[in-house]
Amino acid sequence: MAQQTAPKAGLADLTADDAVIAAAIGEGHLPSLMAAAAQIAGNIDLIDAFKAPLYDFFGDGQGGYDDATRARICAEILSILRGYRDRGCIMGPALSAEALHRLMSFVAGAEIPDRYIPYLEEEMEFSGHDERMPDFSQVPAQTKENFRVLIIGAGMSGLLAAIRLSQAGVPFIIVERNNDVGGTWLVNSYPGCRVDNPNHMYCYSFAPNHDWPQHYSTQPVLEAYFRQVSEKYGIREQVRFGTTVEECVYDEQQKLWRVRVHGADGATQTLAVNAVITATGQLREPKLPDIKGVGSFKGPAFHSARWDHSVDLTGKRVAVIGTGASAFQFVPEIAPRVGKLKVFQRTPPWLGPTPNYHDDVAQGQKFLLKHVPFYAQWYRFWIFWMLTDGILPMVKRDPAWTSRTDSVSAENDMLRELLTQYMLAQVADRQDLAAAVIPNYPMGGKRSVRDNGVWLSTLKRDNVELITDPIAEIVPQGLITRSGRHVEVDVLIYGTGFQASEFLAPMRVKGRGGVDLHKMWDGDPRAYLGITVPGFPNFFMMYGPNTNIVVNGSIIFFSECEMRYIASCIATVLERGSAALEVKKQVHDAFNEKIDRGNLEMAWGAPQVSSWYKNAKGRVTQNWPFLLVDYWQATRRVDPDDYQFESLMGEAAE
Ligand code: NAP
Numbered sequence: 001m002a003q004q005t006a007p008k009a010g011l012a013d014l015t016a017d018d019a020v021i022a023a024a025i026g027e028g029h030l031p032s033l034m035a036a037a038a039q040i041a042g043n044i045d046l047i048d049a050f051k052a053p054l055y056d057f058f059g060d061g062q063g064g065y066d067d068a069t070r071a072r073i074c075a076e077i078l079s080i081l082r083g084y085r086d087r088g089c090i091m092g093p094a095l096s097a098e099a100l101h102r103l104m105s106f107v108a109g110a111e112i113p114d115r116y117i118p119y120l121e122e123e124m125e126f127s128g129h130d131e132r133m134p135d136f137s138q139v140p141a142q143t144k145e146n147f148r149v150l151i152i153g154a155g156m157s158g159l160l161a162a163i164r165l166s167q168a169g170v171p172f173i174i175v176e177r178n179n180d181v182g183g184t185w186l187v188n189s190y191p192g193c194r195v196d197n198p199n200h201m202y203c204y205s206f207a208p209n210h211d212w213p214q215h216y217s218t219q220p221v222l223e224a225y226f227r228q229v230s231e232k233y234g235i236r237e238q239v240r241f242g243t244t245v246e247e248c249v250y251d252e253q254q255k256l257w258r259v260r261v262h263g264a265d266g267a268t269q270t271l272a273v274n275a276v277i278t279a280t281g282q283l284r285e286p287k288l289p290d291i292k293g294v295g296s297f298k299g300p301a302f303h304s305a306r307w308d309h310s311v312d313l314t315g316k317r318v319a320v321i322g323t324g325a326s327a328f329q330f331v332p333e334i335a336p337r338v339g340k341l342k343v344f345q346r347t348p349p350w351l352g353p354t355p356n357y358h359d360d361v362a363q364g365q366k367f368l369l370k371h372v373p374f375y376a377q378w379y380r381f382w383i384f385w386m387l388t389d390g391i392l393p394m395v396k397r398d399p400a401w402t403s404r405t406d407s408v409s410a411e412n413d414m415l416r417e418l419l420t421q422y423m424l425a426q427v428a429d430r431q432d433l434a435a436a437v438i439p440n441y442p443m444g445g446k447r448s449v450r451d452n453g454v455w456l457s458t459l460k461r462d463n464v465e466l467i468t469d470p471i472a473e474i475v476p477q478g479l480i481t482r483s484g485r486h487v488e489v490d491v492l493i494y495g496t497g498f499q500a501s502e503f504l505a506p507m508r509v510k511g512r513g514g515v516d517l518h519k520m521w522d523g524d525p526r527a528y529l530g531i532t533v534p535g536f537p538n539f540f541m542m543y544g545p546n547t548n549i550v551v552n553g554s555i556i557f558f559s560e561c562e563m564r565y566i567a568s569c570i571a572t573v574l575e576r577g578s579a580a581l582e583v584k585k586q587v588h589d590a591f592n593e594k595i596d597r598g599n600l601e602m603a604w605g606a607p608q609v610s611s612w613y614k615n616a617k618g619r620v621t622q623n624w625p626f627l628l629v630d631y632w633q634a635t636r637r638v639d640p641d642d643y644q645f646e647s648l649m650g651e652a653a654e
Helices: 018-025 030-041 067-086 097-108 114-124 141-145 156-168 219-232 325-334 363-371 375-387 410-426 431-437 454-459 517-521 555-575 585-600 628-634
Strands: 149-152 172-175 244-251 256-262 268-273 275-278 301-303 317-321 340-344 351-353 449-451 464-467 471-475 478-481 486-488 491-494 508-510 539-541 580-583 643-646
Touching: 018 067, 018 363, 030 067, 030 097, 030 375, 097 114, 097 375, 114 375, 114 628, 149 156, 149 268, 156 172, 156 219, 156 555, 256 275, 317 325, 325 340, 325 454, 351 410, 363 375, 410 454, 431 454, 431 464, 449 454, 454 464, 508 517, 539 555, 555 580, 555 628, 555 643, 580 585
Parallel strands: 149 172, 149 275, 244 508, 275 539, 301 491, 317 340, 317 491, 340 464, 351 449
Antiparallel strands: 244 256, 256 268, 471 478, 478 486, 580 643
């Protein structure tokens, strides 16, 4: 393990007086602060002096220390920080690899397996530099300059691709069909839209933000973050906005991709590029429900991802179809101002207790993130461990578990029981709701939602009704349920999700021999590592098949892994003087067999679960079934043996 050298960029000197520091410590995450203080001190005496933190499922995440112990820990931390400040912000000696490993296990409250160490070392940037920077040092400058990449999409993944290629000095064109950057964070403007991963993890590893206003910030804050990062790295000014890609066709003779784009000026143009990176997202095209009469409603009707802000909902009778992650966020926002709200639920979501879901980040916490070396990294690490690989085992199926169909293992059943009690306690006064809101599928079967009590308290409002009677038909005046009830409304809102299995659609992609990617997939998309497909040389997907996660982690993590891998692919092509690489079919097929076996072992692969993760054939096309560290390991760099290479490079042109 590399030893600490310099703290991460963005750190300010600690000059505040004792009272300010003490107050901030009181608002920080104690185990993370203990680890940072130990690093600053240059020894782990502080860790040795106290028992390891214990994290209770419903606890505050502070380690379970009693008040007296907590006071002693805070005093020790203050003493170390005071010393650091008074020495002129000079760190103590670097810790050994073993000591850092011990700190990780301490903060996690669990033994961190050795295989995580290199990953976490990189993630936490203890070395002081961004180890995920692409390495093109072996590629002659002239070779790079003659290569051109097209990036499709300027959302979170596309911006990342552009940042990495610009750091590598590889020319690129970036197109975006919207009129600004941000992708999903630009388009989803529904009331209450916010991230459901803690923001201190949901940001690029190389662009931390110590000023997140909330732990789970709202859409405008996220949109601003991506815009600011894109401006900082000089990407936004390069994006061709309002530009839609219609078709990508591989020219086998020239070994180029010919890409037809429809520009903002209405003109169609064909670009010739050496490689294509798609960064179009999985949750992009709204899905309207397959219900008789859809489209016949005479009043305003819109999908959550196309929110019609011109419709004033005040005092109106509103129907919402769906109780997924989007509806879960906008229903509580609109309920107080509408007249009557009818929420049509087909399947209830599991609610994950998250008391700080709507809370501001305390000023003291922001102070610590900005002024205490390594605290931001330890805090990010703690979130990572608690919310990612640390919890994956809880949603793994035990083949011997046959006791119930709403859980998949003894551990998963314990979780089900805890969550059931948590939810029932909130509706103890409403037995009608109690029967309706407890899911009958296992926790982890679908994405759970973060809850601080707002959802069920909204459903309990006098003007809100949860309707579980299935919708039989949509009619001009409203909806008719299967039992024959007519529900008249003024506005209809679809919270019915996205056409997630339709990767890359409506764009057409034709590879070697004119093979159409969607026809080849036949509704069953597959890729190697979610990135490359046989027959489609130099065609790379970000957030492609089987790179979504259900319970563990953030998509930014996957995008960073994917882009590092793609950069490694391109660098390898150029180092070899080749034109293109193409994944070997047997490598791709073996990988997908492993993925399918893995998904069948998880709660979301259980036969009793139906969700957007499964395609029409019942196969899980969306999810990565393994640990995050496995994906990181698999994508650190390309293995040239997995690919065949083509010589003779064509000439890129516009
Ligand atoms: P979703 O999770 O797919 O939810 C769609 C909802 O519509 C479900 O409740 C579904 O019921 C219901 N539905 C679909 N067809 C129906 C029909 N014919 N009749 C009745 N109900 C019907 O979509 P989403 O809420 O837009 O979220 C999609 C994904 O986006 C999430 O899983 C998450 O990954 C992401 N997301 C993230 C955030 C965030 O980070 N804050 C916020 C929003 C969304 P069934 O469950 O029975 O199918």
